[in-house]
Amino acid sequence: MNQDELKALVGQAALQYVVPGEVVGVGTGSTVDKFIDALASIRDRVTGAVSSSVRSTQRLQAIGIRVVEATEVPRLGVYIDGADEIDHQGFMIKGGGAALTREKIVADLADRFICIADQSKLVDTLGQFPLPVEVIPMAVPQVIRRFASLGGEAQVRAGVLTDNGHPIVDVRGLRITDPLGLESEINQWPGVVTVGIFARHRASACLLGTPQGVRTLRF
Ligand code: 5RP
Numbered sequence: 001m002n003q004d005e006l007k008a009l010v011g012q013a014a015l016q017y018v019v020p021g022e023v024v025g026v027g028t029g030s031t032v033d034k035f036i037d038a039l040a041s042i043r044d045r046v047t048g049a050v051s052s053s054v055r056s057t058q059r060l061q062a063i064g065i066r067v068v069e070a071t072e073v074p075r076l077g078v079y080i081d082g083a084d085e086i087d088h089q090g091f092m093i094k095g096g097g098a099a100l101t102r103e104k105i106v107a108d109l110a111d112r113f114i115c116i117a118d119q120s121k122l123v124d125t126l127g128q129f130p131l132p133v134e135v136i137p138m139a140v141p142q143v144i145r146r147f148a149s150l151g152g153e154a155q156v157r158a159g160v161l162t163d164n165g166h167p168i169v170d171v172r173g174l175r176i177t178d179p180l181g182l183e184s185e186i187n188q189w190p191g192v193v194t195v196g197i198f199a200r201h202r203a204s205a206c207l208l209g210t211p212q213g214v215r216t217l218r219f
Helices: 003-015 032-043 052-062 102-110 137-149 179-185
Strands: 023-026 048-051 074-081 110-118 133-134 152-158 168-172 194-195 205-210 213-218
Touching: 003 032, 003 074, 003 110, 003 179, 003 205, 003 213, 023 032, 023 102, 032 052, 032 074, 032 110, 048 052, 048 102, 102 110, 102 133, 102 194, 133 137, 133 152, 137 152, 137 168
Parallel strands: 023 048, 023 074, 074 110, 110 205
Antiparallel strands: 133 168, 133 194, 152 168, 205 213
C-alpha cells in the first residue's frame, strides 16, 4: 500500500469515532481530506462539523455537511485530525498545513483527540519535522533569534499566510525531549500566536495506517 492508500485506510477507520447526532471536530490536511471523503457515506447521521480551516470547511460543505462555528459549540465529543509527527506518548508536531492555531482551538473544545496518520509519522522523539510556529509579523526576527539560542534554525515559510493572516516560521534542528516544557516556554514568547507542539492537547488515540492494517495506539 502506498502512503495515499494508508491515509485513506485511517480516514475510513476514523468513522467509528463519529457519534451519530453529534457535531464532530474536523482537522486539516491530506489525511483529513480522506476522512472527509469517508464522512460523505454517513453524512445523514452527522449533525454538523466544527472545522479547523477554510480548506476543510470547503470540503465539508461540498459533501453537504453543515459547518458550525466554534463559537456556537461549548464542547465537542471528538476531534479528528492528522499530525506531522506523533510520539509514543501521543505528543505531536502539527502545522505542516499552516492550520495549527485553529486546530489547537478546536482540539481544546474536544473531549478526545483522535489522530489519524500513516505509519511514517510515528517517531521516538519529536523534532525531525520542522516545527511550525504562527507568529505576529513584527515579532518574527526576535522569535527567530530565540530559537537560535535554543539551537534551532527558524525560517519564514515562503509565500504562506495562515487563515488568520499571519506568517509561519519553521524551525529545524530541535530535538524535543520535553514537549510539555518546550510548548509552555514558547507559548510565553511575545508575538507567538501558536506553537505546533501539541503536548497539552495531545492525542487520546492514534489510528496508524500500516500495510498490515490499522494499528490503534491509545495514550
Ligand atoms: C495541518 C496539520 C496536519 O494535520 C498535518 O500537517 C498532517 O498533514 P497530512 O495529513 O497532509 O500529512 O497539522 O496544519
